[in-house]
Amino acid sequence: MVHVQRHLHALRHVSRNAGDPESKDPDRRRISLEHSVAYVTWATLHNLDLFNNPRIYESLDFVLLVEFEKAYYVQRVRKSAHVGDELLIIQLVAIQEQNMPTINANDIEINYCDEGAGPETILLVNGLADDLQTWSYQVPAFLDAGYRVVRFDNRGVGESSKPAGPYTTKLFAADTKALVDHLGLTQFHLLGVSMGGMIVQEYALAHPEDLRSVTMACTYAAPGPFCSKMYALWADQAPVLGVPAIMRDVALWAFTLEFFENRSAELAEFESAMQFMNQPISAYLAQLESIRTHDATDRLSSLKVPTLVLAGANDILIPVELSRRLHALIPGSTWATSKGGHCCIWEFPESFNSTVLDFLGTLAKS
Secondary structure (H helix, E strand, O other): OHHHHHHHHHHHHHHHOOOOOOOOOHHHHHHHHHHHHHHHHHHHHOOOOHHHOHHHHHHOOHHHHHHHHHHHHHHHHHOOOOOOHHHHHHHHHHHHOOOOOEEEEOOEEEEEEEEOOOOOEEEEEOOOOOOHHHHOOOHHHHHHOOOEEEEEOOOOOOOOOOOOOOOOHHHHHHHHHHHHHHHOOOOEEEEEEOHHHHHHHHHHHHOHHHEEEEEEEOOOOOOHHHHHHHHHHHHHHHHHHOHHHHHHHHHHHHOOHHHHHHOHHHHHHHHHHHHOOOOOHHHHHHHHHHHHHOOOOOOHHHOOOOEEEEEEOOOOOOOHHHHHHHHHHOOOOEEEEEOOOOOHHHHOHHHHHHHHHHHHHHHHHO
16 A cells, blocks of 8 residues: 555645646656556556545646546456456556657647557547547457557547637548548548547548548438537536536437446446546537538538448437438448447447448458
């Protein structure tokens, strides 16, 4: 326990003597990472829940909190029934090696993670208010299948820049293209979920020559009246209640009844993570506006890239019918459903992962 207290003391000391809380001093980040990883490793081995110690969060400034939450995420996914020691090791190594560089592109800083060395690359695009850790249940499966995997924080969330809006899905696609060009990616597989599915539509329409395939998951071509009214409600509530409260509401729509009835411990972990979300209200509202205004309906008939449209079979947040309509708009596209609802990538990752990999496998055979 003395060993653990030393790391907590170091974190608090660096926080108290850090000066500007927005500083990106590399020494501060290194110290924060080292002590966060050490503490979380100890806590994981002893099955301790870090969120039962709110004093830690009260003692850390913004910069250190970002690093600490990275380390906390390792513990959270480690305790999930879906993952084991291999994922824990992958995540710890990513943190310890600081395998999340940042580039300056399209007038912002883009934080990304590049893993694996396979001959083909899968580029992952997150949804509303989600950072690159969205994909932690997918990355190990895709790496095991032999792919290189790249993921990143969209503008407005995580450790990428959070400039003033407006944001559009075309703008997000331009950010994605900037990262692609920086990494020199060609003939890659593009996969986006929810808002990410809208972004990849815009990318595929603008840059089809870059792509081997595109997967649009849990998404639509246009929001329609149901989603538009839902977004208007969130936009009204967010400035009053805050982003974490809105995301708690989203969780009620995003998981299945089975999840609420039988997996209460995992639900509590997701709700706790939402409580400490790092996204300014202004950035959340800018992202939200981008999905309210997205409409590719009249342009998708020109898309010739091999396309999978994938929906959670029980999705009620973006109703499955909207995803079916998206599929109908894209000539030759493949339709599939995954077990679960809007958060099928978290609730039933095995089903989601196998569906994606089966689709990519058919392309390899052809």
